[in-house]
Amino acid sequence: MPPHDPTDLVRQLAHVPLFQGLPADRLASILTLAHERTMDPGDFFFREEDPAEHFFVLTRGRVKLTQLTPEGHQVVLSLLGPGDAFGGVGAFGEASYPIGAEAIGEAAALAWTSATMRHLFEQESTIALNALHFVSGRLHDLQRRHRQAMTERVERRVARAVLRLAHEAGRPVEAGVEITFPVSRQDIAEMTGRTLYTVSRLLSGWEERGLIRSGRQHIVLTDPEALAAIADDLPAR
Amino acid sequence: MPPHDPTDLVRQLAHVPLFQGLPADRLASILTLAHERTMDPGDFFFREEDPAEHFFVLTRGRVKLTQLTPEGHQVVLSLLGPGDAFGGVGAFGEASYPIGAEAIGEAAALAWTSATMRHLFEQESTIALNALHFVSGRLHDLQRRHRQAMTERVERRVARAVLRLAHEAGRPVEAGVEITFPVSRQDIAEMTGRTLYTVSRLLSGWEERGLIRSGRQHIVLTDPEALAAIADDLPAR
């Protein structure tokens, strides 16, 4: 893919949470310090324990933040979309990443070294405040999901995970809402800490009841309201 | 309790994470904007959905951050100790608190209005960066605990919760390590999303095996290494 025209990039990135409120000339200057990284499906921007050398802002595609269990199983903690920042620990002196960042499909991000990013946080209070706002939002989101993970039965949590995918990356189609990137039973299992067999049984049951239509790594929500009823307390959209 | 001597307070708070690196005169000035709040055991600094009017730094005692399930059960997301900040969402425009903050035993905190705090973040990049560092650390801590909650059996998680209590608020006694504030079976159940009967069975079993000694809301770890073996992958201290 050809390098972005810098003016295009400034326009595109002016709206990402981290750079909100930053003058265009200042943003252009910051972008000259960045490198672009592209990843093929399944590649990692970084793995857990890698040296924390860079900070990233996702420009294209999707990324899942992962951790491994001591037994080597992968768990998905969050999904990121374009405009989201990740990998910030190095700017605060952490030696290595505590999580991994794996591309779902093809993905691209801008990368700054951790030292550069530390310097930008110190120089630009707008960026530091935006980052604080962004990370606080992610903390509260994870607090809610953690409470749900600790207390809810598996069907509710799987329903919630599927609705969340549809909400963040769904597009309307004639039959309902289609999740626009490949999602396997194993992916949903990793998001919910269950096994792919449990997820498969649930999705098969929903398909029988007409709530979804699914194929290999492909899901369409044909009755999102019924799924929401299973998930129970999804806030109205 | 008599109001603090301001010089004492500056000395005490110079080391809390939020104010690290701030000149003493600037810190003194910030402290003049604060009010002190004290809470009796079981009182809330704020409850979930309360208007997000204040930002807090805990000066004495302990606080648990909680959420309610739709069924009205309480879950403990984190414990805070002296020096920890909480309640920051109002500084970013959120109308209400997404979590509750309940005093364990008697507790005291300094409180600033959300508008004052927003202003301080904008004026003092040191505070904004410190807050970013603090919140990022909490996010990573919760990511790890979330992964553990999703994938681990209940005995491991309860062992982990008890070890964590001992680590954060334990003191050496002749028999081992005593948790220095009252902790009931119900408290541990709320931290782990299980029932007090399950926690009771586990603790009774550990007591039979000589790993702990416990009474009413009181636990001494007599064999922390054995508990760590149960928890399995507690990092060495």
Place this chain on the structure above:
DNA sequence: GCTGGTCTTTGCGCCGGCGCAACCGTGCCC
């Protein structure tokens, strides 16, 4: 078009944890 690999489905026995009940022990207050 065929084959191989990957993903999905389904069965079944087992076990961890829950829910509910009933009881016990301890501490505090009168």
Place this chain on the structure above:
DNA sequence: GGGCACGGTTGCGCCGGCGCAAAGACCAGC
């Protein structure tokens, strides 16, 4: 000192989810 309330203990039947096995389906590459 006694009684009551609260916290802790223990039993037992039930059920959700797992682990493993086996088979089926689908997609991509040759």
